[in-house]
Amino acid sequence: MNCYECQTENQRVTPAVAVCSQCGAATCVDHTNAGHAYTEIHSPGALHLHEVPGRRMYCSTCSADRAELAAAGATATG
Numbered sequence: 001m002n003c004y005e006c007q008t009e010n011q012r013v014t015p016a017v018a019v020c021s022q023c024g025a026a027t028c029v030d031h032t033n034a035g036h037a038y039t040e041i042h043s044p045g046a047l048h049l050h051e052v053p054g055r056r057m058y059c060s061t062c063s064a065d066r067a068e069l070a071a072a073g074a075t076a077t078g
């Protein structure tokens, strides 16, 4: 399997080392970010993000989405 991001962005064929746990795309080392999953805990007036144990791998696209989510969560929790 080859990296989806390399193939679509640069028309480059790079062997994949991981699979994104969010969208399922295969990614190379450069396009993989290790992180953690979060569960959303909704309480009145605030959104809290709780880290789930265990590592997750994310492609560069999903990493960007998650950064926005984390930033929104940090703002909400104050």
Ligand SMILES: [Zn+2]
Pocket (backbone or CB within 6 Å): 003, 004, 005, 006, 007, 014, 027, 028, 029, 030, 031
């Ligand atoms: Zn890549």
Ligand SMILES: [Zn+2]
Pocket (backbone or CB within 6 Å): 020, 021, 022, 023, 024, 025, 058, 059, 060, 061, 062, 063
């Ligand atoms: Zn992804």
